[in-house]
Amino acid sequence: MEQALHKNLSVEDKQRALFKILSKVCHELFDGTQKRLASCLHIDASTVSRWYKDGLCKLNPDNRGNDYQVIIHLLAIYRSLASIFANPADRKAWFQSANLHLRGESPESLLESGIDGLLLVRQYLDFVRGQGA
Amino acid sequence: MPEIVWRVYTPTNLQYAADTLSADEFDFLESEINRSKTSRSVGTWDMWIKSPFDFPLPVAANYSARFLPSGFHRNAFYSALSPPTSVFETAYHHLQMRKASRAEFSFRWEERRIFSVGFDAHDAADLRQDPEVRRLMDGKDYSASQHWARDHPDVPSILYPSARDPQERTCVCIYEISRLDKKSLSHETIAYAMQGDSIFVRSDRDDLPWSVSFPEEA
Numbered sequence: 001m002e003q004a005l006h007k008n009l010s011v012e013d014k015q016r017a018l019f020k021i022l023s024k025v026c027h028e029l030f031d032g033t034q035k036r037l038a039s040c041l042h043i044d045a046s047t048v049s050r051w052y053k054d055g056l057c058k059l060n061p062d063n064r065g066n067d068y069q070v071i072i073h074l075l076a077i078y079r080s081l082a083s084i085f086a087n088p089a090d091r092k093a094w095f096q097s098a099n100l101h102l103r104g105e106s107p108e109s110l111l112e113s114g115i116d117g118l119l120l121v122r123q124y125l126d127f128v129r130g131q132g133a
Numbered sequence: 134m135p136e137i138v139w140r141v142y143t144p145t146n147l148q149y150a151a152d153t154l155s156a157d158e159f160d161f162l163e164s165e166i167n168r169s170k171t172s173r174s175v176g177t178w179d180m181w182i183k184s185p186f187d188f189p190l191p192v193a194a195n196y197s198a199r200f201l202p203s204g205f206h207r208n209a210f211y212s213a214l215s216p217p218t219s220v221f222e223t224a225y226h227h228l229q230m231r232k233a234s235r236a237e238f239s240f241r242w243e244e245r246r247i248f249s250v251g252f253d254a255h256d257a258a259d260l261r262q263d264p265e266v267r268r269l270m271d272g273k274d275y276s277a278s279q280h281w282a283r284d285h286p287d288v289p290s291i292l293y294p295s296a297r298d299p300q301e302r303t304c305v306c307i308y309e310i311s312r313l314d315k316k317s318l319s320h321e322t323i324a325y326a327m328q329g330d331s332i333f334v335r336s337d338r339d340d341l342p343w344s345v346s347f348p349e350e351a
Contacts, residue, residue: 006161017158024153061165069169076166082149084230086241093236101195101233120195126170127196129143130185131226132211132219 011061018057018071025078028088029095029108040111040118041070073118074111080125137318138212138252138305141223141245142181178315182250185210186310200291200306202279207286207308213295214303216247217341220323221298224332224345227325242324242335251314252305257290261303270296297347 009017022037030036038048051057059068081091095107102110102124110117150159176183186208188196194203201209213219223245231238260266260281268277270293278293289309294301307313324335331346 006157006164009157009161013158014161017154017161020153020158021150021162024150061161072165072169075162076169079145079149079166083143083146084243085238086243087239090236090238090241093238094234097234097236099234101230123189123193124195127188128226128230130188131198131230132140132142132185132223 012056014061015056015058018059018061018075019051019055021075021078022057022071023052025074029078029081029092031092036108040108041067041074042114043067043070070115070118073122077107077111077118077122077125080122080129083129084125136214136252136254136305137249138214138307138313139216139219139247139249140181140210140212141219141247141323142184144181144244144246146244176310176315178310178313179250179317181246181248181320182210182313182315182317183310197275197279199275199278200282202283205282210307210310210313212250212252212305212307213298214292214305215340216249216338218295218298218300218302218304219247220334220341221345222295222304224325224334225297225347228327228330228332228347231327238327240326240328242326245323245325246320247323247336248317248320250317252290252307253312254290254292254305257292257305257312258285258288260291260293266294270294270301272296297345 026032026034026037030040034048034052035045038045041048057071059065059071061068078091081094085091085094098104098106102120107121110121150162154162170187188208190206190208192201192203192205192208197203197205198209198211201207211222213222227243260269263269265277269281271277289312290305290307292303292305295304321336321338323338323341326333326335330348331344333344334341
């Protein structure tokens with residue numbers, strides 16, 4: 001069920017919101033490099049370049065297709081990193097560095113490797129956040 | 134017998150997009166992220182109580198734990214009978230998560246929450262006096278404890294000594310959410326900061342350690 005606060009957003013409003021947060025993620029985790037962002041999203045670099053030109057992430061939020069889902073997973077990863085690390089520089093360092101808990105690979109390279117890598121990183125961060133006693 | 138258990142968790146940082154999105158845009162994004170989670174929706178417990186029960190099952194090999202073997206059919210709520218034990222346990226995992234990365238991290242306070250909740254321990258398996266307890270609480274090798282869990286697939290909860298608390302106070306692994314009250318009793322903010330093999334602890338409580346070290350785990 002849609003929540004009241006965003007129910008009046010148009011498709012374009014939602015596309016603009018997605019672009020705004022995606023460009024923040026690109027700036028923080030990918031050093032602002034659109035090509036690396038596109039590579040991790042498995043979306044053509046020219047498409048991402050067009051989003052930057054338009055200021056809109058031109059996917060239909062109501063259809064929730066594969067490309068859209070991949071973006072949401074990346075944003076969930078970013079949200080977890082922002083919860084775990086207060087310092088944005090630490091988020092980027094973790095994202096770009098090899099990790100013994102993740103097959104010795106960096107989270108960024110796992111995202112580049114495909115949707116399984118993307119889901120692995122998302123689930124790992126969910127797990128880490130839930131580890132407790 | 135009613136008990137109180139304590140648990141530390143990492144809260145969602147709801148400020149992550151505050152400089153970027155309006156309130157309704159943020160609400161849209163949160164709704165999309167939450168919709169994309171594989172949630173088992175275990176009922177009307179407070180979110181921080183029920184979230185450990187929401188992980189996909191069976192337990193994936195990467196996410197096995199002391200009493201959660203790979204392929205296990207249950208999730209678990211790990212907690213402790215005292216706040217310091219909960220801090221020792223979670224500080225250990227905080228350190229391990231950072232040490233697994235090759236990155237160099239800054240010294241920065243990271244916000245955490247500690248809460249307490251009522252727990253029905255009347256049918257808990259109490260391993261604290263078990264002759265095998267040393268093997269069950271091994272600091273690194275979980276094979277004995279995971280074997281025990283497989284051999285006792287219906288036990289609702291387990292009491293066992295902490296491997297991270299120097300005083301070996303009691304940890305509680307709870308498989309059955311019905312043994313937990315639906316509402317937490319208390320909820321406080323604390324913070325961890327890592328430096329080398331140590332975790333510093335910031336809190337208004339006077340019963341928590343101010344620093345925790347695990348040099349042998351480095």
